[in-house]
Amino acid sequence: MAKSWLFKTEPSSYSFGDLEAEGRTVWDGVRNALARKHLAMVQRGDEVLVYHTGDEKAVVGVARAVSDTRPDPADGKLLVVDLVPVRRLASAVTLAAVKANPELRSFPLVRLPRLSVMPVSAAERAELEKLEKRAT
Numbered sequence: 001m002a003k004s005w006l007f008k009t010e011p012s013s014y015s016f017g018d019l020e021a022e023g024r025t026v027w028d029g030v031r032n033a034l035a036r037k038h039l040a041m042v043q044r045g046d047e048v049l050v051y052h053t054g055d056e057k058a059v060v061g062v063a064r065a066v067s068d069t070r071p072d073p074a075d076g077k078l079l080v081v082d083l084v085p086v087r088r089l090a091s092a093v094t095l096a097a098v099k100a101n102p103e104l105r106s107f108p109l110v111r112l113p114r115l116s117v118m119p120v121s122a123a124e125r126a127e128l129e130k131l132e133k134r135a136t
Contacts, residue, residue: 002043002045003046004121005042005046005065006051006118007048007050007116008052008116009050009051010054011052015052016060024066024084026080026081027081027083028080030116032114034115039079041119042065042117047062047064048063048065051109052092057095059092060092061085061087063083064084065081067082089132093128098131103127107120
C-alpha cells in the first residue's frame, strides 16, 4: 500500500515549479540521519507532498515516487529517489494553517520543524486536504 511523505525544499534552490518543468527529478541531498531513515522507506508509488521552506512555508504540490529509494551514486552513504509531479495544490497549505489545526499538533512538520523528509499519516493527509479545500 502506498504511503504519504512530506519532502521539504528551498524554492530558490529547487521548487515544485522546477519539478513541473522538468517532469522528473532525482531527489537527493538529504543528510539528516532521521530524514535519511524516512527516505529509506520511500517506495515506488508513494505520494510525496512538496513543501517550500524559506519565505513561503507551505505545502505547494503533490509528487509521486517512481522508483524505490537507492544509494546516491555520488555518495553511497546518502540516498536518492526519483519523483514526478502529480499536481500543484489548488491553494497552498501554509505552516500557519497547519499549526492552527489542533488535529495536526503531533504532525512532524509542527514537532520537528527542521526535518526535511517525514511520514504523513492517513489522518494527517486528510486534514491537509481539508485545509487545501478551505483555502480555495
